[in-house]
Amino acid sequence: MxxxxxxxxxxxxxxxxxxxxxxxxxxxxxxxxxxxxxxxxxxxxxxxxxxxxxxxxxxxxxxxxMDGNGSQNQSFSPPRNEINAILKNQVIALHKQGLNVEQISKQSALPITDVQKIILQLS
CATH class of the missing domain: 1.20.5 (Single alpha-helices involved in coiled-coils or other helix-helix interfaces)
Known part of the structure; x- marks a missing residue:
């Protein structure tokens, strides 16, 4: 218990x-x-x-x-006589892929004349 x-x-x-x-x-x-x-x-x-x-x-x-005068800069493209080597390589690669000049110009943001110059330098 x-x-x-x-x-x-x-x-x-x-x-x-x-x-x-x-x-x-x-x-x-x-x-x-x-x-x-x-x-x-x-x-x-x-x-x-x-x-x-x-x-x-x-x-x-x-x-x-804005540029120095206070007006807006409309262009981002590099100076005409100097194109970046990376852009050149991009243009060359796109050309080898078979794209036309207009398509390459749009993708690289370069003027058509610059794209044509780069392609002509290959030849």
């Missing part, structure tokens, strides 16, 4: 302890909410920084498009 009394009191004690721990768990600080807030703040900071960078890039692009 004594053994069942100890068992009953032990079970009762464990039951009380589990109820106590259950109640304490409700008052415990939720760690996930703080992590969620940190992630949200980091996300907002990232979006703001990205927006600022895009704004700066737009200003820089506008400045590059």
């Amino acid at each position: 004594r053994r069942s009394g100890i068992l009953n009191s032990l079970i009762f004690l464990l039951l009380i302890l589990s109820i106590l721990l259950f109640i304490i768990s409700f008052f415990q600080k939720d760690r996930t909410s703080s992590v969620e807030k940190e992630v949200e703040e980091l996300s907002l900071n990232l979006y703001q920084e990205t927006y600022q960078l895009k704004k700066r890039m737009k200003v820089l692009e506008e400045e590059l498009l």
Whole structure:
């Protein structure tokens, strides 16, 4: 009999302890909410920084498009007498693929006359 009394009191004690721990768990600080807030703040900071960078890039692009007199520069093509070696290689590769001069001109952003000069230099 004594053994069942100890068992009953032990079970009762464990039951009380589990109820106590259950109640304490409700008052415990939720760690996930703080992590969620940190992630949200980091996300907002990232979006703001990205927006600022895009704004700066737009200003820089506008400045590059303006020449010294304040008028907009319409052409991005290199000077007529100097064509980049990479562009020359691109024109040559496109010509070897069988594209016509107009298609090569569109893909390389070079005038047709420059494309023709490069192709003629191959011969």
